[in-house]
Amino acid sequence: MTLLLAGDIGGTKTILRLVKANPGADREAALESLYEVRYSSHEFSGLVPMVRTFLDAAAHERGEPFAPEKACFAIAGPIVNNTSKLTNLTWTLDATLLSEQLSISKVALINDFAAVGYGVLGLNDSHTHTLQVGKVEENAPIAVIGAGTGLGQCFLVYADGNYQVLSSEGGHADFAPKTELEFQLTGYLLDKNNIERISVERVVSGQGIVAIYQFLRDRDFAPESPEVGSVVREWESQAGRSEKSADPAATISQAALAQSDRLSIKTMQMFIEAYGAEAGNLALKLLPYGGVYIAGGIAAKNLPLLEDGSFIYAFNHKGRMASLMERVPVHVVLNADVGLIGAALRASRL
Template sequence: MDLIVADVGGTNTRVARACHDAGGWALHDAQRYPSREYPDLASILERWRSEQSSVDRFSGAGLAVAGPVRQGRARVTNLAWPPLETTHLSERLGVPVTLLNDFAAIGSSLDALQPEDYEILQTAPQDPAGLRLVAGAGTGLGTCLVGPPGAATIYPGEGGHARFSPCGTEESALADFVSRETGYCTREHLLSGRGIARIGHFELERRPDPDLQQALATADPAAAIAQLAHAEHPAAKAVIDRFVSVYAGQLADMALTALPTGGVFLAGGIAPRWIETFREPRFRSAFRNRPPMTHLLEQLPVALIMHPEPGLLGAAVCASRSVKP
């Protein structure tokens, strides 16, 4: 069985061919396209199929989209494309199409991932019958709840657009700083690529630094700040440390709502690149800092997904369920 799979984001769209055998799922012919350079998703898929695909016939397509999906329709949250519709895409591609939220796709990938695809951040017993929470920062902040392993039920959400809940005076000052720009402060305003830049401007206002100012003036401030931090630049390290602490605290808030005893899983494009910082005690301390429920948070296993394309993998899993054998 060969499937077209895509992970559609506001910045990039990743497309590949997925196939399944006795060893599990494998991805081939992967290609990345700048989303904003194309008028719609079908144009990207048609280009990939003509230029990259090594096979001619497909059984179906699984398309993971960064935005809510309802009754076969979706709109990419951070992209000015027309709405996506399964019927239209099926006609353009000539195969059945499964459209799903991008974090529903990542949630669907959990049971297909291998042990080496995870980095453990907090060790605790995993409840085989417990809910699982997936959250990840990239262009935006995605969230999803996943049922127990097996034929797991997926509960996609939009928790990234919930209001940011500050912990302490420093985070309150950060929330006020962002609110002056946007009128309010959501989790995604901080936990995203643009959020890293906002934290950088917050740090710069408190502690002027020419190197940090120069990094913030680049086309990709998050990458420039990360490069500075890798060189042990104090102001850049302060930005990343604050980002990690905020990330951990918001994960804790989401975890207390659902009590995902099956595990908390970080995804998205940012955390895997900063794995050493997430391994540090700062992350675990901020995650547990929700008294009087610290003991509950200490009992939740937390892992970082290191698989390079969990969205594509989960899109394949979902699409395969709707393809006739």
């Protein structure tokens, strides 16, 4: 048995989890969660005092001291030489210093979406929902894509007896419009933002949902409902603030799920089709017959919209390559803790 410390560190909140793992823990092996706490990141001057507080609380709660042997922290930001400077915090993290200061023999820092990549290896059938069964090939590549605040992408390749996660910045690739309405959306976003190119992340993300809604609203596609419109206008009035009180993307998607607002329904239809097309683009480049995993909170919260067929239609709609695409298994990740699971799995390999 190995005692691991897994962390998911963000500018707003940090989740720490103690995990007990059997030797060689990986896809089939269970990782037993022993203790978990969610902290406000801004309440601590750094990760070290937070971890010390966490371990003290765990010892008090469980009646025994805990000394993790390995640790992995998933960071919402870039990792360079196992160091990271968080964007929305004053913290600077260095794995070597963390190892020394916390007396943990091995410490790793990984990008939060890379942690999601490792996390899919620890999921079981109850943690996913299959959109396309496909034909699974053993040890074939695996692709992961997840729309949230931005658009994360990574992929896994099998080597030396294990899957290895490779990061990607595919979310910043060019958006490829396919319909007349999507071409109009592209022009609208170019003009509105005074920019020269549109990345796929500007469309396939939470901000993309709002952008599509604004485009349809400003083009008078349908009358704006007072309920949704008031939330969007409140969000627009807070432009420039780092934190906003309104969450229009959630409001729009909820209205679409409830079939209560035509403008929101069309917004989510365009979003889901663009999401499926981009997931298909990623799959076309990798041929991930180990599966494509759709992560991020937007997919899980809008599962009925992904199930209506438009996502998979756009995913498979690749001309002469359609028959290859239909063989790719496609799953939606339902477990919100997939990043923590991945951090624990990565720690077990140190």
